[in-house]
Amino acid sequence: MTTPHKKLVLGTAFLASVVLVAGLTGCNKPAAPVAAPPPAGFTPKQMADGLFAVMSSDRAVYTKNVVARLQNDEKVIKASEHWKDEKALPLPAQMFRMGAEAVAEKNPGFTYGLLSLWPINKQNTPKTDAEKTGLKFVSDSGGKTNYYAEETLGGKKYFTAVYADVAVSKACVSCHNGHKDSPRTDFKLEDVMGGVVIRLPL
Amino acid sequence: MTAYLTYRWRGPDRTAFLPGPTSHGHYQIELACNACHTPWMGVKEKACLDCHSAELKLANDSHPKSKFTDPRNADRLKVLAADNCLTCHKEHVPERTRAMGVMLPDDYCYRCHQETVKERSSHKNYAFNSCATAGCHNYHDNTALYEDFLVKHLDEPKTKSAPRVASRALLAFLNESERWPRKSALTAAKHDAPASARADKETLHAWETTSHARAGVNCSDCHLVPDAQSKMKSWSDKLDHTACAACHKDEVGGFLAGKHGMRLAQGLPPMQPVLARQPMKREAAHRELGCTSCHGSHEFDSRRAAVESCLACHNDSHSLAYKNSPHFALWEAEVKGGAPAGSGVSCATCHLPRQKSATDSVPRVLVDHNQNANLRPNEKMVRSVCLDCHGLGFTLDALADPALVHTNFIGRPARHVESLDLAARRLLETQSKQTKP
Numbered sequence: 001m002t003t004p005h006k007k008l009v010l011g012t013a014f015l016a017s018v019v020l021v022a023g024l025t026g027c028n029k030p031a032a033p034v035a036a037p038p039p040a041g042f043t044p045k046q047m048a049d050g051l052f053a054v055m056s057s058d059r060a061v062y063t064k065n066v067v068a069r070l071q072n073d074e075k076v077i078k079a080s081e082h083w084k085d086e087k088a089l090p091l092p093a094q095m096f097r098m099g100a101e102a103v104a105e106k107n108p109g110f111t112y113g114l115l116s117l118w119p120i121n122k123q124n125t126p127k128t129d130a131e132k133t134g135l136k137f138v139s140d141s142g143g144k145t146n147y148y149a150e151e152t153l154g155g156k157k158y159f160t161a162v163y164a165d166v167a168v169s170k171a172c173v174s175c176h177n178g179h180k181d182s183p184r185t186d187f188k189l190e191d192v193m194g195g196v197v198i199r200l201p202l
Numbered sequence: 203m204t205a206y207l208t209y210r211w212r213g214p215d216r217t218a219f220l221p222g223p224t225s226h227g228h229y230q231i232e233l234a235c236n237a238c239h240t241p242w243m244g245v246k247e248k249a250c251l252d253c254h255s256a257e258l259k260l261a262n263d264s265h266p267k268s269k270f271t272d273p274r275n276a277d278r279l280k281v282l283a284a285d286n287c288l289t290c291h292k293e294h295v296p297e298r299t300r301a302m303g304v305m306l307p308d309d310y311c312y313r314c315h316q317e318t319v320k321e322r323s324s325h326k327n328y329a330f331n332s333c334a335t336a337g338c339h340n341y342h343d344n345t346a347l348y349e350d351f352l353v354k355h356l357d358e359p360k361t362k363s364a365p366r367v368a369s370r371a372l373l374a375f376l377n378e379s380e381r382w383p384r385k386s387a388l389t390a391a392k393h394d395a396p397a398s399a400r401a402d403k404e405t406l407h408a409w410e411t412t413s414h415a416r417a418g419v420n421c422s423d424c425h426l427v428p429d430a431q432s433k434m435k436s437w438s439d440k441l442d443h444t445a446c447a448a449c450h451k452d453e454v455g456g457f458l459a460g461k462h463g464m465r466l467a468q469g470l471p472p473m474q475p476v477l478a479r480q481p482m483k484r485e486a487a488h489r490e491l492g493c494t495s496c497h498g499s500h501e502f503d504s505r506r507a508a509v510e511s512c513l514a515c516h517n518d519s520h521s522l523a524y525k526n527s528p529h530f531a532l533w534e535a536e537v538k539g540g541a542p543a544g545s546g547v548s549c550a551t552c553h554l555p556r557q558k559s560a561t562d563s564v565p566r567v568l569v570d571h572n573q574n575a576n577l578r579p580n581e582k583m584v585r586s587v588c589l590d591c592h593g594l595g596f597t598l599d600a601l602a603d604p605a606l607v608h609t610n611f612i613g614r615p616a617r618h619v620e621s622l623d624l625a626a627r628r629l630l631e632t633q634s635k636q637t638k639p
Contacts, residue, residue, distance in 0.1 A: 082350055084262070101268040111272045122317065127274055154276030180632040199273055 044159035045148055048198045052163045055196060060168055063092045068169045109201055114165060116194030118184035120176065128153060131197055134162030139192045157202040165194040222294035225303045226479055230461060234468035250287040257575060261343035281313045302578055308335055324624050337581065337602035337619035346584035352625035358593025365591035366544035368556045368567045378564045385418025395421040396437055408500035446493045452559065456571030462491045475515045486515040505537060508550035523610035524549065555586045595622045
């Protein structure tokens with residue numbers, strides 16, 4: 001499905017993202033030049049799964065160890081949509097989107113986002129066929145199965161993967177159910193609330 | 203012909219090459235072609251962001267490029283290539299340039315936000331050409347217009363009780379900051395100008411009475427300037443903004459970013475009122491703009507710089523009306539000592555606002571010397587200036603009334619921006635929904 005050259009590009013992008021995550025942990029070294037393709041190479045599915053593992057872990061860590069701990073348990077600081085004005089923590093979804101936008105600025109080839117069938121922010125409504133089918137699919141499967149498809153957007157072909165985004169903490173549920181812009185108010189813990197969509201160019 | 207064109211290109215006057223007049227934003231630097239163009243007159247990819255990225259970041263740009271480079275927005279890009287500044291802002295086409303240098307018809311929001319009208323019944327009677335022209339939304343800067351901000355500022359009085367402008371508290375800052383060594387105050391007798399400089403009594407007296415002398419800043423601290431190449435310092439009588447920048451980097455940076463200093467920033471000769479498109483006083487036509495044109499050269503009177511210096515050049519209706527305005531009455535009362543510090547409203551209060559500095563480790567209030575930063579669209583002034591003294595509702599109404607701006611806010615707003623009413627209504631609706639079982 002992919003030529004070795006394309007595998008190299010994806011491999012580089014993957015390394016770049018690992019470096020990006022390493023940056024989060026404080027070891028902020030520039031990406032080392034990649035001389036040869038990774039020995040085994042990655043299929044787009046493996047790449048996407050790897051990226052998702054990093055993203056979802058960071059997201060869960062931020063939600064549990066930063067937002068839920070400081071806001072809900074220790075009541076030290078709030079998380080707010082207007083975090084700058086309110087001198088508060090960015091919401092988990094904003095943290096995720098800021099990361100996605102920072103990645104987009106570096107232009108590593110892949111893009112990702114957080115969408116939902118019941119979005120607070122209408123810009124997060126699934127738009128493409130793969131997004132619509134994928135979000136419904138991961139939601140129907142209760143978050144147990146991922147969704148993979150190929151799609152063509154703006155004349156370019158992409159490998160698109162959709163992963164369930166699950167209510168991992170009570171903070172997710174209470175905030176969404178109570179938000180004035182939320183079209184759904186009956187989320188429960190462990191529900192699928194939306195999905196992470198990762199797109200790799202083919 | 204070729205020889206003539208080469209001569210004109212190399213020479214000081216490149217006007218022959220202008221494809222058409224530039225917009226009010228760029229006309230001052232229209233002969234610095236390279237600021238925006240590649241050698242073959244393409245437009246540099248980063249030309250706009252080189253100068254405007256900081257303000258977009260500060261404004262928390264609602265439509266950054268990164269939103270549009272995502273392939274899922276490919277269909278939107280086909281409708282409007284919003285990943286490129288030039289889709290909306292073009293230069294050298296005055297017949298198509300409208301407010302804010304925008305080329306598109308006013309209803310451009312329609313292209314992507316049709317669902318808003320369907321989803322929000324409150325919006326169904328608004329035409330798409332009113333989104334960004336009625337004081338409700340902006341394309342880039344919505345920091346004073348977003349719904350929760352409106353909700354937070356519902357029901358505020360027209361004018362707050364005992365409003366004050368933030369104090370610069372420079373001395374407190376200097377005492378705390380590590381940036382400058384503390385020196386003892388100087389008197390005229392301790393000046394260190396060489397005899398050849400022939401410092402006269404008046405100049406020395408002017409200096410002696412300033413914060414400069416009180417902070418131990420002597421003549422040589424400003425007048426010994428390093429040679430561009432050898433870096434050897436030698437005395438200079440005539441100083442430019444670079445001398446001030448040695449200590450006042452942020453202020454000079456602001457000056458260079460606005461219309462007073464943008465020519466200098468591009469390596470062109472200084473701005474002169476005669477070059478301006480705004481009405482200017484005839485007698486000021488050929489003055490050159492630098493730090494001392496507003497601040498004077500030894501007295502550095504910031505009060506003069508806050509009003510009289512502006513009015514020495516500016517001759518438009520808003521400027522001419524100022525001295526009859528309630529804002530000026532407050533200023534006069536403060537200057538005459540009858541009113542508390544910070545209660546007066548000068549030209550600078552609104553156009554060179556005092557802002558909390560983000561770059562100093564010690565908290566500091568800085569005067570933003572880019573007087574264009576909050577000028578257009580004028581809602582940019584809401585947070586940086588107006589809300590210090592006025593409620594949000596009154597502020598939005600006043601700024602939306604061009605006639606009132608014209609007369610320098612003598613009178614009451616004749617316009618009403620409905621966004622606060624809408625926010626209040628929606629708040630009631632959601633509250634009643636949430637209290638229902």
